[in-house]
Structures are given as structure tokens and as C-alpha cells.
Amino acid sequence: MAKHFARIIVYGAQSVGRAFIKAIRQEIEASRAAASHHQMIKNKSTGHDLTLKGMSLNEALQILNVKDLSSIEEIRGNYEHLFRANEKATGGSFYIQSKVFRAKERIDRELFNKMQEAMKEAPTETIKES
Structure with a gap:
């Protein structure tokens, strides 16, 4: 058994x-x-929605509360306000301040890429006009 x-x-x-x-x-x-x-x-997600430091362009625009890349002054103003509001010395959040910084960095990268594209296209436009 x-x-x-x-x-x-x-x-x-x-x-x-x-x-x-x-x-x-x-x-x-x-x-x-x-x-x-x-x-x-x-x-x-390559191409227009390239990520920098893991952040998409749409996310960066939302963080800085702007609609598009056309208003550089609005982007700069919102960045400075949010960055100062979240300083550790004033009781702000370093995490949020980092997000704001990365958002500005992402938008700056996109603006730089657009400027480079415009510079590449500029010589071809002047040749066509001649």
C-alpha cells in the first residue's frame, strides 16, 4: 500500500x-x-515624431501648454514660468522641473531640425528663380 x-x-x-x-x-x-x-x-515612431530622451513632440507641446511650434516667444515664456514655479527652493518638484526642461529641449531640437531643412531648401529655391 x-x-x-x-x-x-x-x-x-x-x-x-x-x-x-x-x-x-x-x-x-x-x-x-x-x-x-x-x-x-x-x-x-521614427520620422516626424522622433523622440529625444523618451519624449514625443506632442508630449513636449502639452507640457509647455502650446499648440504648435510657431510661437517661439510663447514657448520661451511658458518654459521660464514653469521652470521657476517648480524650483526646489520654492517648494516645487524637481521631477516636474526636469519634465519641463526635457520638453523645452525636445522642442528646441525640433526647431533646429526645421531650420536645417529650411536652409537645405533655400539654395534650391534661389536656383529655380534664376
């Missing part, structure tokens, strides 16, 4: 072990699939 009971315990433990290993393999496979899916989505 004890011999049969021991076999039942051994077979039960083997079954549970196999099921556990199968579940772990499925979880690893799902994790790999999710990672490749995430990488595919990340690669799609």
Missing part, C-alpha cells in the same frame, strides 16, 4: 513539474513576443 502511495506522489509531482515547466516556457515565449511587438511599435 505504501509503495502505491509513493508512486502516486511521484507521478503527481512529475505532472505538476511538467505543467510548471510548460507554463514557464509559455510565459517566456509571450514575453519575447511582447518585446518584439514593443520594438516594432518603437521603430514605427
Whole structure:
């Protein structure tokens, strides 16, 4: 009787072990699939929505509370106000201040890229006019 009971315990433990290993393999496979899916989505966000320090242009515009890149003075004013309002000395949040700084940095990068594109197109326009 004890011999049969021991076999039942051994077979039960083997079954549970196999099921556990199968579940772990499925979880690893799902994790790999999710990672490749995430990488595919990340690669799609190239082009106009390039990220700098993990921040999209839309997010930067929202943080600085501006609609578009046309008003540089509004961007600068909102940046200075939010940066000063979140200084640690005045009880502000360093995290939010960092977000404001990164948003301004992202917008500056976008403005720089647009300026470079305009400079590349400028010589071709003057040649066409001649």
C-alpha cells in the first residue's frame, strides 16, 4: 500500500513539474513576443515624431501648454514660468522641473531640425528663380 502511495506522489509531482515547466516556457515565449511587438511599435515612431530622451513632440507641446511650434516667444515664456514655479527652493518638484526642461529641449531640437531643412531648401529655391 505504501509503495502505491509513493508512486502516486511521484507521478503527481512529475505532472505538476511538467505543467510548471510548460507554463514557464509559455510565459517566456509571450514575453519575447511582447518585446518584439514593443520594438516594432518603437521603430514605427521614427520620422516626424522622433523622440529625444523618451519624449514625443506632442508630449513636449502639452507640457509647455502650446499648440504648435510657431510661437517661439510663447514657448520661451511658458518654459521660464514653469521652470521657476517648480524650483526646489520654492517648494516645487524637481521631477516636474526636469519634465519641463526635457520638453523645452525636445522642442528646441525640433526647431533646429526645421531650420536645417529650411536652409537645405533655400539654395534650391534661389536656383529655380534664376
